[in-house]
Amino acid sequence: MLRVSSVFLALLLTAACSVHADRPPDSALARGCQYLQSQQSEDGGWHSRKYGLLKSGQSLTPFVLNTLLQACAVQPAALDRALAFINRNTNSEGAVGKMDPLLYDYPNYATALAVRALVRAGKPVAHMTAWLRTQQFSEEHGWKRDDSAYGGWGMGGEPRVAPDPGHVDLSMTRHVLQALAAAKVPATDPAWARARVFVERCQNPDGGFYFSPVVLDANKAGQDGNGQYRSYGTATADGILAMLALGDKPESAQRWLTARDIPDGAPGFTGKAYQRWTSGLRFYYAGASAEVLGAGRLLITNLESSQHSDGSWRNPEKLGKEDDPLIATTFAISALSHAKLE
Numbered sequence: 160m161l162r163v164s165s166v167f168l169a170l171l172l173t174a175a176c177s178v179h180a181d182r183p184p185d186s187a188l189a190r191g192c193q194y195l196q197s198q199q200s201e202d203g204g205w206h207s208r209k210y211g212l213l214k215s216g217q218s219l220t221p222f223v224l225n226t227l228l229q230a231c232a233v234q235p236a237a238l239d240r241a242l243a244f245i246n247r248n249t250n251s252e253g254a255v256g257k258m259d260p261l262l263y264d265y266p267n268y269a270t271a272l273a274v275r276a277l278v279r280a281g282k283p284v285a286h287m288t289a290w291l292r293t294q295q296f297s298e299e300h301g302w303k304r305d306d307s308a309y310g311g312w313g314m315g316g317e318p319r320v321a322p323d324p325g326h327v328d329l330s331m332t333r334h335v336l337q338a339l340a341a342a343k344v345p346a347t348d349p350a351w352a353r354a355r356v357f358v359e360r361c362q363n364p365d366g367g368f369y370f371s372p373v374v375l376d377a378n379k380a381g382q383d384g385n386g387q388y389r390s391y392g393t394a395t396a397d398g399i400l401a402m403l404a405l406g407d408k409p410e411s412a413q414r415w416l417t418a419r420d421i422p423d424g425a426p427g428f429t430g431k432a433y434q435r436w437t438s439g440l441r442f443y444y445a446g447a448s449a450e451v452l453g454a455g456r457l458l459i460t461n462l463e464s465s466q467h468s469d470g471s472w473r474n475p476e477k478l479g480k481e482d483d484p485l486i487a488t489t490f491a492i493s494a495l496s497h498a499k500l501e
Contacts, residue, residue, distance in 0.1 A: 187463045191492040192231035194470030195223055198485060203240030204248075209483040217248045217256040217264040219485060221272035226489045228279040230496035242280060245273050253286035256315065266315030267294055267331050271338035278341045288342045291335050292350050293318055296327065296357075307372040310357035328371040329361045333397040336404035351405060358401045363390045366411030367427065368398030379436045380427050390415060391427025393440045396447035413451065420448060422457035439478030442490035449494035459498055462491050 200206055204216030205223045213219050224241045227233050233241075249255050256269035270291055274284045293299075294315050296308040301321035303309060308324035311332045319325050336354055344350070361368050367390020370378045380389035395416050402409040419426040424437040425444035445458060454462075466472055467484075472491040474481030481487040 187459075187466050188230065188492055188495040188498075190466065190470035191472070191488050191495070192227060192470075195227060195485070195488055195492070196231075196234060196237055197470075199237055199240065201240075203242075203244030205485055207483050207485060210480055212262065212264060213480075213483070215248075215259065215262075215264045216244065217258060218269035218272070220244055220248075221255065221269055221276050223485060223489050225272050225276040225279065226493045226496075228276060230492050238280070242277070242282070245277070249273070249287070253288075253290035254315070255287070263314070263316050267291065267312050268315070268334055270315070271331075271334040274338035275341045284338075284342050288339060288344055291338060292344075292348075294335075295350055295353060296324065297350075297353055304356060307360070308357070310353035310355065310360075311373070324373050326371075326377075327357075327373040328377060329358070329368060329394055329397045329401065330370070332357060333401035333404065336401050340404040346406065354401070355405055355407070358398060358405065361394070362398060362412065363387065365390055366395075366415040367391070368394040368412060370394045379433060379440075381430065381433050389427060389429075391436070392416065392419065392421075392425040393444050393447060395427070396444065396451050399451045400447065416448065416451060420452060422455070422461045435476060435478055438474070439476040439481070441474055441476070442472065442481045442487045442494075443479055446490035446493040449497040453499040454494050454497050455499055458494060462495060466491070 195205075198205060200216070204220040206216040207213035207219060220241060224245070245255060248258050250257050254266050254270050255273045256264040256266035270287050274287045274291070277284050277287075291312075294312055296302045296306070296311050296319065300318050303321070306321065308319075308327040311327045312335045313319065313325050313327040313331055332354065339350065360372050361370070363369060369380070369388040369390055375388070378388040380391040383389055395412055399409040399412045399416065402412065423441065425440040426437070428434050428437045445462065449458065462472070470488075471484040472487040473484045474487050476482070481490070
């Protein structure tokens, strides 16, 4: 039963907003949180009005809820409804995002974010983490260490058996690793060692990261003159967060990101074929980079000035689905919740 006692809930909500207790109630962060809470449906979920795959709410709901619990004081009734929605959309395997057998809603991403949200709410997640472990590209499914997909995670669904990896990338992998870390999966679990192989494979000699050694066309910054896939901001932030979840020190990657960080887009894209991604990944980069570097004054000012009157954010560039205000706003308040307080 997904019920939260009134005493525990009071402690939870205090913890959720205590980091930013000195922020005024009309701050950009507060107004963004109010907007997101106003968009919750009666069924407890958050549903995209722009993208058909995201209308089910299975991946959007844990995404939004995890960030709200991280950044805001969530209304008790809203929290109860959201937890119940996740519970209804978790199948017998422990997976979120697989309730429609004809249309999966990013199961690894959805389940990983559900784990993090439920951990914040003090709920058990062992069945979810067990399912996520079955999704790793491992020896169990015929994968070998030399295979490009080995150790990583893809979209999720039925386990991929060698030699067909499907889609595997650093973003999905980092979200699963953060979920396993939040759930305190022991360091002795072999999933960690396998994942390190994949994460290291995505790192370039310059310290930055690229998106995938498997789905080569998905590397959004293209190749340099030597045929190496270029490092770029969102992938590097993902790589750093993956390394931190693994317990590693991402020093060279942090140097790469710090040297190239910009407040109004994602760095690392050069040439006409790739430059749209600078603005197309603006909010994803803001959220991920702030988690790594903290949100500095320039980023905060940029987000404050681009917030809409209803408290939301929207990206006019559609490349990363950030024209959906549920997506852009969640990334924005995540970034603001990591503000460097002076």
